[in-house]
Amino acid sequence: MSTDARASLPRAPLGADADAHATPPSDGGEGGEQAPPAAKPRGILASIGRTGLDGLGGVRDLYSIFVRTLYYVFRGRRAKGALAEQMYAIGNKSLFFVTFTMGCIGMIMVYQATMQTKKVVPELSLVGASYMQLVVRDFAASIGAMMLATRVGAGIAAEIGSMVVTEQVDALRMCAADPVDYLVVPRFLASLVMTVALLVWAGVVMFSTGMLTGYVVYDIELATFANPVMVNAGDVVVGLAKCVAYGAAIPIVSAHSGLTTFGGSEGVGWATTRAVVNSSLAVIVLNFFISTAGLMAFPPVK
Amino acid sequence: MTAATRPRVVPQPKDARGTSALGDLGMSVPPPGERPGAAAPRRWTNLPAAMGAALLNVATHVGGIGILAGRLFTRLLPLPSRRFRPALDVEVLMKSLHAAGNRSLPIVALTAIFVGGIMVVQATPLVQRYGATSIVGWGAGYAILREIGPILIALMFNGRVGANNTAELGTMVVTEQIDALRTLAIDPLGYLALPRCVAMVAMLFGLTIIGDIIALVGASLAAGPLLGVGTSSFWNGLLAMLDEWDLMVGLIKSIVFGVVIALSSTYFGLKTSGGAPGVGRAVNASVVASAAGIFALDFLSTFALG
Amino acid sequence: MIRTVGLGKSFGQPVLRGLDLVVPKGTLYGLIGPGASGKSVVLKLLAGLVRPDVGQIFIEGQDTTKMGELALQKVRAGIGFQFQNNALFDYLNVGDNIAFPLRRLTSAGADEIRQRVAERLARVSLPGFEPRMPGGLSGGQRKRVGIARATITQSPLVLFDEPAAGLDPVTSRKIFDLIRDEQRATGATAVVVSSDLDNLLATVDRVGMILRGALVFDGTPDEARAATSPAVRQFVHGLTEGPL
Incomplete structure (x- = not known):
């Protein structure tokens, strides 16, 4: 019931960023706590507050889409080839983009981090091991997912949004x-x-380019750098948990933006914008919570 | 709404970038190649050809963005033909500044506070292993000011303002509003594109400053409960070991990223064709290209700025 | 038979305020009215794609407004819908577009589907168009593919939203003839929304006019032409002076 009514209803966009263009001046129930119904809340605090309230409504809708998605994963009927086609569109077509951006960030990180480490400890043998732990635990999943939120999220919302309008x-x-x-x-x-x-x-890409940077710029031997001694089971579990959480969150958030599209071509543009912002935000927020939970579940060894 | 329902007009010879007629000429033209080939067969044997095509495609866009940059730059120059004034519409500029800042401030603030927290959470195992609590402020400050702050804020800004710019310009193209401006002898680049680009660069710079501050506050707040590092020792460590140059590097990067986002979002917006689906594809292409550009230039500027 | 009782719907501002519409079984019914009077919304309400704020909709005696999404799916399976902008799936070719309802809603075999698609395409004068992609078709061709898709399941109820908008007079005449022949052959109930009054009045059995969200006229085309109500008279005859 919830989405079928909404798909064709011109209502304010859901999600974290109510757009000044699309939102009617008086935001009905959602913004009602903040301002008299006739006046649009002004100022930074009000706009942050409104964002938060819209976000709550958005989270409720996201939950509903998520539950229905899970239901249909087990009960639905799949069109032939649809899954393979989407795997190609989401996976293969992002490969170059992900490789390029993660390669760049790997080089930058090792370059910067090693330069700083040198100021404190002259000994660089543990740079590689620490870097590997951070890549496994967080960087690969979270920075890569930010990239996928941009590439995949925008694609999903643009496609579904076009189909709606x-x-x-x-x-x-x-x-x-x-x-x-x-x-x-x-x-x-x-x-x-x-x-x-x-x-x-x-x-893999991020670590390899970092390893090469360490070798070329700071003369760290490749074998010294590729030192898995600090990576433990907890890091792997946290890293994989993040991968799965992001992989589930990005399509749900973006599909939600797409399905709530209204209006013509502007509508599709807004939906795509919303998908990128909200799925990036979802990655950042999930990262914070999963990282904290990971820290509690697998306390660092001293 | 789409080309199919618009009253048909006799196709007029138009500007080379005539955009609206695409749908109407469909009868004689084979299915447009821009369709993202959903059902087309793909062969791995074509990999070298596909890679070559992708490279050419990237080169085309980079070249197009370069040309756009040149054309925008000439409009900033005080030329005699414009009575020595830049072709910048001040009224539109003020509106663009307001829109860009207003739209992205909440999202940047939210991102920054979480990023500050995440930095400390991630550093916790390392810091505890080495017992290096005294350098937490310095480490977090360095990473946030020089790298993570500018990059993440630019990525969020790209998703919010850059994508929105592409969507707006793209919509104006497919609804023939750009053509309407031309018939009124208004230069779309000077009137629409330039103020938006200037506003984006200026606003990303300002938002990076705000975002840096919020992220540092977030980090200092997280450092207490997680690491037992008090707020004052966090800030002491930060201030003792960082100088203005660390801040400057991040801010210079934010200007570079602003230029990347402004040019790429304008370029893909003006290149839109094919109705509502075309706008979606343009936004998609724009955010992806900006993100790739941000990382490439971050790489270059990191080494250039030391 | 289709009946709506006191149907109301608002999108920010009210679009329909208490619409009472009756379409007898087996009639070809035309729905007219000025722009933005809510004609398209009526079709979407009948198909259950939009939920009304108030009022009831009876399709063959069943109140669809009280149904859940799954029950509505069964009702929709008996409805053909030609969308205003055709809504052709642009990742499927013409043949697959037309076959889509058959594949989803019936258990027809591949041969039968191919045969029926070919027959449909011949019927709308586009023989052999199966492998073409919708992006490469002209506006009129897309309309005809949309009509072929809406009619392929031979549903007992077919809804047409502006089947002739943006087409030249000859093509729109042909499309109206096609709709009428189709409806006569299957005995289906059909509702047509159109701004092409000449063709519409020459084609349909009954006509209803919506004004400011309510039905202000219901009768045969001849009665419509002879109507005395000033608004209906002005609209049907295209006069510039009058209450509209």
């Missing part, structure tokens, strides 16, 4: 094809598999 989603519903089943589920499954694969690859 050209009434293709309505046409699907006329043929007993629930958009969540027909559009979201293949993207969700494909993203789950491909995100994990891409983020593992991102870690």
